[in-house]
Amino acid sequence: MSEGHPHEEIRQERSPYAARIRAMETLLVEKGVLTEAEIQDRIEYMESRSPANGAKLVARAWTDPAFKERLLSDAKAAARELGLDPTHEAELIVMENMPDTHNLIVCTLCSCYPRAILGRPPDWYKSFEYRSRAVREPRAVMREFGFEPPEGVEVAVHDSTADARYMVLPMRPSATEDMSEEELAALVTRDALIGVSVPRAQSRAA
């Protein structure tokens, strides 16, 4: 960045992976397997999903106990109630953090993630390091994210190995009684929805 060449070619354009993906894309279009429009639709679909959707679900669950029950029993139906589109062939399961249980999500086999709700996972979620260490030493991993479960809290790791995708419902932080649903949603980070961290009331307090 210090060089400051605004028109410099984007680094990813030169990577062998990007070149390979472009070659595959070109071949698929040439052979009529996919159209450019279908590829563009798919990109737009993914770009339209973000952790803000998960935050919206969490904030509603914090303020509406009946909604929370529905979110925990049928997460896709609950998402539709809020105007989200959770359509995906895999199940969607929300795991609730409790005073005595903290949940952490990983996919050791690849990078399964509730994309229909949250969009693309962060790069670290797909790294070999996270995928191997989250199951082997979840507490050390969380410490590196700045979170240590309080004494007496059990850690439950969920390895998304098959046809279910997992999202964490964090606990509502204390001293947030006066906050609106929108303000509460702003406390819910992507990391908290994966479980490597928890929402903190102070982080956004004015």
Next chain:
Amino acid sequence: MAFAPGDRVRVRPAEKPGHVRTPGYLKGCPGWIEGVLGRFPNPEDLAYGLSGIPEKKLYRVGFRQTDLWDGYDGPASDLLYADIYEHWLAPEGEA
């Protein structure tokens, strides 16, 4: 082989080449049936363009972390859950 929540199971220590949905670190490990997720086309066949039929029953299986790792750095109450297809599970005493 059908299982019910609470049943003690063991992940089969089988070797199967190619696309499998049972991670190696769980093979041979004891656990219990936490829940039943339903039936799904077998992803280990879908990956090769096959139909995935007959569908396979998928279970949420719970494990104690201390049963998975030597020298696990955390309380004995820490748990791990994974979703395991029926053909990878056996009653705990049999596998």
